[in-house]
Amino acid sequence: MASLNDYLLVSGLLFAIGLAGVVLRRNIIIVFMCLELMLSAANLSLVAFSRFNTVNGLPNYHGQMLVFFVITVAAAEVAVGLAIIVALYRARLTIHTDDLTSLKG
Amino acid sequence: MPTYLFWIFSAMMLLGGAAVIVFRNPVSSALSVVACFLGLAGLFTGLSAFFVGIIQILVYTGAVMVLFLFIIMLLDLKDEDKRAPSLAPLLAGLGLVVAFVSQLLCVLSRSPDQIAPALDPQALAAAAGHFPAGEKIATALTAGRLPDVQLIGHMLFTGYNLPLQILGVILLVATVGVVVLSKRTQH
């Protein structure tokens, strides 16, 4: 059976992939997906901690509670975020971040 | 979970994740995310977090990613047109990721490793004493099964009642917000 560090390593790598996607990709939808990847990576470490730190012989369900909330909030976030992207596309006809520089000072 | 299954699911997850940022076509990326999340759900199951694993598949792979695909098709996005690749941002991004990964490895190499405590029938039966006898949870635990859903439900409605209510409000707000945002402004 895999050890805690294995899980954390895999989780960290997934987070790194998500980070790379956020920084490197220019398509805002892909960026958004990569954000989801990063959230999921965090979830994985939470579940791993929950499993590896037992309470009364059972997994620590407080960690899984947090995962539950993260997933739910992430779902809400995705809905709102995608709605914003749609509105953005309607206004600018692009979702390429290089073209969205109206915040430039 | 046998170790080889862990590595298989991990590889599936990481490859899926890598594919997300490699593919140019958003639809391919979205499908890669699905693959990644399936692997992740497998890992959850391996950690005996059955409920979270199922939720991961139902909510993420089922609902969220379908929403993504739906939006991609709604916007009718083509492949990203080739742009002159600029080296500096690429290197900077990669440098950032490398720095992060090296920090991660460093932290992991320093921290003590840990083996998962056993969740065999004896241990589960021993845990049954903490729950009211004759209830579903205690019965299942005595029988040597892990009543994952019941345990989560128990905790959710005893320890996390207020956050749950607030979460409901957040979802409602998100629903209203999405409706407002996607309404076409009339000129």
Add this chain to the structure above:
Amino acid sequence: MNSLPWILLFLPFVVTVVCQLVLRKSALVPWVSTASAVATFVIACILLTPSDLTLFDGPNGSGIIARYITCKPIHWASIGNFYLDIGIQLDKLSTGMMVVVTGVGALVHVFSLAYMEHDDAKARYFTGLAFFMFSMTGIVLASNFIMTFIFWELVGFSSYLLIGHWYQKESAADAAKKAFLCNRVGDFGFMIGILMLWGITGTLTFAEMAVPAEVSIGTLSAVMLCIFCGAVGKSAQLPLHVWLPDAMEGPTPVSALIHAATMVAAGVYMLFRVQLSLPLVNFHELQASTVIAWTGGLTALVAALMATQQDDIKRVLAYSTLSQLGYMVMAVGFVAGEAGMFHLFTHAWFKALLFLGAGAVIHACHHEQDIWNMGGLLKKMPVTGIAFAAGCLALIAFPGTSGFFSKELILDAAHESGSPLFWVAAFVAVLTPFYMTRLFVVAFLGKHRSDSAGHAREVGPLMWVPLALLAILSIFSGYAFINQCSPALPEHAGEFHFNTVAAVSLGALVLGVLAGWVLYAGKDKDPVRIPLLRNRFYIDAFYDKRLVRYFQDTLAAIVHFFDEFLINGLLVGGLSRTAASAGNLLRRVQSGSLQGYAFALGVGVIFVIYFTVFQ
């Protein structure tokens, strides 16, 4: 009972705030302000009735009975064991002074209702008056030196506002500035004196002051002189007297209130308060007392000389005020502060009367102030004329009037001290009837010499009622039944004994009046012209040409350097330039590129991890 003094102190303040912030230019302001002044007068009268008698020895055992109604002080600021208090000291001195301040104040308010009726900035004027009443009340009721000093400055400030009421006139604005600056000069010495006194006694509260035995007389003299500096500024003694005549640029009721009865008396009041508060000191031995007495005597003399050659009715009164203040200061110098305070008490009424009378005359003559353009006013304005005459009689110390009793006591004190100042004072007693006779004869008798005087009519009741009241007080405030209100009362006040002093003073009176009558009766222009006196001993010119030019120009150059180069160029300009260039630099950071921001965020996270985990 205990809350009354606080109401007395803060009612005018509340009225000021309400007038300034809420009522603003409303027509209510004059009435609110007047009502507050009348209310404070009523409170002051209530406080006058004894409630808690404590025997309190004045300096040298003069046996002043003081009443202390203990008002718990508010700790305004505390530094370790040192407290700055806002407290109220109620004794005979302060309550008596309060009656003067609020009494004159209330009458001046009423008078102003008519006098300032057509002024554009009526609301500002009455707000200023209320604020002045607050400041003056503060000085009088203060229980410690810090509070005195604060209100001292506030009085200076409110008098600045009121003198400069017609700030559109350049002369008024200049006069306001001059008054404020002259006061500042004196206040600087005053502040040093306060600090020295604090160093010696270890307390700033009047009631707790005690001078340790080891303090030398010289040190005490220095302290007294420094404190006297404040009085020199505020009571307009030589050499800082120049602001008071110029302050006549303000509205006449203001002159009556501030520059005759109350503010200028504050210096005398404060000096006497200090003498009372240092019970163990023998003031006769202090060199400072001699200096104070001589300053007062010389001021009385010089001011009286200058008054004889002024043509502006208000300026004559202003110099006469200076001269009378000189008397009071001289009395304090002779350690006969009670006589000084008694004279302050009577002087407040008749000088306010004279100023308000002058105001009525000016009002009736369409703002004509030159007495040579008046004449024959007694027939045209009988009430004002008779009231003015009553004020004149009191001022020239006509036997039986209030001024006679109080001035007599000062002359007595001078005579007892055996100082040559007695003869100076006696000479001033000749000059006073002389210039007042001149003023009255020229302005009120004979024929009118200009159209504006010819069309003068009696003023309305809002103006002549205060005049009449003040006239009654001028005549009778020396007698025993009213003089009990006086802040301090020497023995034998209101009694008359024929002795050398009385003979000298009566002789001086007769001489002065006769000289004035003979010289000026029936004349159409001034038969005597003495340039030296007319030009006020060239003191103002000297200040203008020497002090002001050199000091001011040098100072202005330095200030200009600081302002232009250090502050404007280096600090303000430098700061703004730094900000602008830094902004230009940082503007590049704000690229508008989403990934750039994400990258920056990631770098930040990397650093946070580095510092939290690896350090």
